[in-house]
Amino acid sequence: MPSPLPDPLPVRSLTTADAAAYRALSAGAFGGRFDLTPEEAAAPLSPGQSVLGIDSSAMLAATGAADGGGADGGGGDGVLAAGARILHHGIALGGGRARSGGVAGLAVHPAHRGDGLFGAMVDAVIARCDAEGMPFSMLFASNPEIYRRHGYQVVARPESLVVPLVDLQRIRPVPGRRTLPVTAATMPRLRALYTELTAGDNGMLRREGPHFPEGLPGGGWEAVLLVGEDGTDRGYASWTRRRPGPGTAEGRELEVHEVLGRDRDDLRALLRVLGTWSTLVEELRLRVRTEDPVLDVLPGGRARRASDAVPLVLMRVIDTAAALAARPAPAGVHGALRLIVEDATVPPGTCRAAGAFDVVAVGGQIRVLAQEPTEAAASADLDSLGTVHLDVHAASLLLTGGRSLADARRLGLRAEADDPRAAALLDALLAGPRPSVLDAF
Ligand SMILES: CC(C)(COP(=O)(O)OP(=O)(O)OC[C@H]1O[C@@H](n2cnc3c(N)ncnc32)[C@H](O)[C@@H]1OP(=O)(O)O)[C@@H](O)C(=O)NCCC(=O)NCCS
Known part of the structure; x- marks a missing residue:
């Protein structure tokens, strides 16, 4: 029998003092490092996000379980029964924009699972998004049903295509376009292009604030900027090149993050650059938007959907x-x-x-x-x-x-x-x- 939930649920905002407890909850649920570096332990939890949690001790006390806790005073001190992060995002809305609470890291401690805390946390997240002036909330889930019950709806299925490089290698040169390396100096131009070229989309994150730090992303990320004859920035392609090995199947040797351009010629010129790897790589993997214009420019009909399951986007x-x-x-x-x-x-x-x-x-x-x-x-x-x-x-x-x-x-x-x-x-x-x-x- 699940224990009755306390009413109201003792959900509180987590602060720096809770960083270790939240890390332990999150690493236990999702994997990853349990320990914090001294810098992480001292850093504020809040920039760009609101972190919510429920103390295990508060749950045990409220449900009477602490009475039987014995010499440890009921257990649960310094442990979180549940936690979640609400990332402060902006999203594109057909030429407008809105704030959206991106739900991440929602987890319930194994000792408290099966008691209904999940649903109560989702409701608390929704209430917090409202209190913080966010008209939307977004999350990724492989199992949408448990969020659907709280009003979340699947709106998109992120997609990647696996594209044979020989198809791109045949693309003819596009006159009037040249490419520049993307460096720390040219990165702001690429970011401005992303903002401009996705402004009319629906749902695309505005890449701003602490979750999208300025500068080059690092970790093998590379890009070229496409410039027109008159010096206008026309588009860019960004990718990560990986050595062949386990996990590089399905085009992952050349994982293309995005190809954005103002028109078909821009997209063709950028795909042609990617085609130059055809001597070394058979296929690339290309992340695309739902109705990405690049789909209409890809030559040949041999691009196929990458087969791995990806979480769905719910709003x-x-x-x-x-x-x-x-x-x-x-x-x-x-x-x-x-x-x-x-x-x-x-x-x-x-x-x-x-x-x-x-x-x-x-x-x-x-x-x-x-x-x-x-x-x-x-x-x-x-x-x-x-x-x-x-x-x-x-x-x-x-x-x-x-x-x-x-x-x-x-x-x-x-x-x-x-x-x-x-x-x-x-x-x-x-x-x-x-x-x-x-x-x-
Ligand atoms: C998933 C998780 C948050 C559920 O927490 P919980 O407090 O035990 O869940 P609840 O008791 O509130 O159950 C909520 C409902 O979800 C269902 N549910 C719980 N875990 C589920 C799972 N892994 N798959 C499918 N359904 C699940 C329950 O059956 C329940 O449905 P019911 O109301 O019809 O009985 C918890 O198991 C957990 O932290 N898991 C690891 C991290 C994780 O998966 N987080 C979610 C990321 S999307």
Whole structure:
């Protein structure tokens, strides 16, 4: 029988003093080093993240288990029963951007597993994302079902292709393009290109802040910058070259992190550079976005999906109004609708996903008025609107962008409109490429 969970759950913010306990919990769950260097032990836990935890002793005391703890006072001192990190990320939203809480390192101590702490921690994470003004939360999971119950929805499947190098070696030179080595001096130009060329995407991390330190990534990472005749930065390719050996199968001898360019010629010129390894390497591995333009430029039909399973990307809307307002309205799209989001997956008040929202697209912006479901619409204009009903899964899917109400219905999610014009407007506001995330965390 699982022990009853204390109410409220004693979740607290972890600080430097908890670094060793958190490391032990995390290394026990995910592997890795248990010990901390003196610098790690003294460093603040907080830059760029919020770390939450539950003390084992608090759980034991709250559930009465400490009474039977014997001479050690119940055990659990200096041990965490559960912990999780919320990484402070920014994500691209079809030309806008929003903060997103990236959930990492969620673990429950083996002594406390099976008691329901996992679900309670996920709810605490959602509440913290809300308290910290993050309209979304994102995580990677191989087993999405346990997160799905808390409103997270699969939005993307990270993909890598295995590409025969001989195909790239045949690409003809592209006039008017030259390549430069990427050094510490040129790295800011590459980062600016990433930000610019992925700004219209949905879900792609904005590579800023402590999780993406400036300078060269190191560890064998290399890149070339592509420059046009007029000196404009046009794109780049980045990769890691590995010696053949165990673990370098499926193109891992040349692992290409990304190939980004402004147009097809840019992508061709960059693929041609990668083709120059064809004398040494048979295949490369290329990480791609869901609808990556490079897919349309790859010559030959022999590229195949890498076979290894990768965790799925899940998103959860935390604050519906802020998630909508973070995205620009496409030029020429205007109108209004009422959106009702239902969220039975977390206790009421955990976050701001649920509610009734009057959504107005005007002048390239989305304005949102959150309302109690019983309140009348604010104006005659809004009175005449159609209403769209979403469950939290459909809301998480659609507000991340690049999907339609029909897509949500095909997945068996609730996405209903009483007026087709309201459905068409919402689809138009949330259009764009299907979500992608290249960075893992
Ligand atoms: C996964 C983990 C966090 C679950 O913690 P827990 O407190 O024991 O889980 P709970 O008791 O709250 O169970 C939550 C639900 O998830 C299910 N579940 C737990 N572990 C699971 C697993 N490894 N695979 C599939 N389902 C699992 C439980 O059966 C339960 O479902 P139910 O409500 O239908 O009974 C814990 O086992 C752990 O820390 N594992 C190692 C680290 C890890 O895998 N973290 C998650 C990374 S995505």
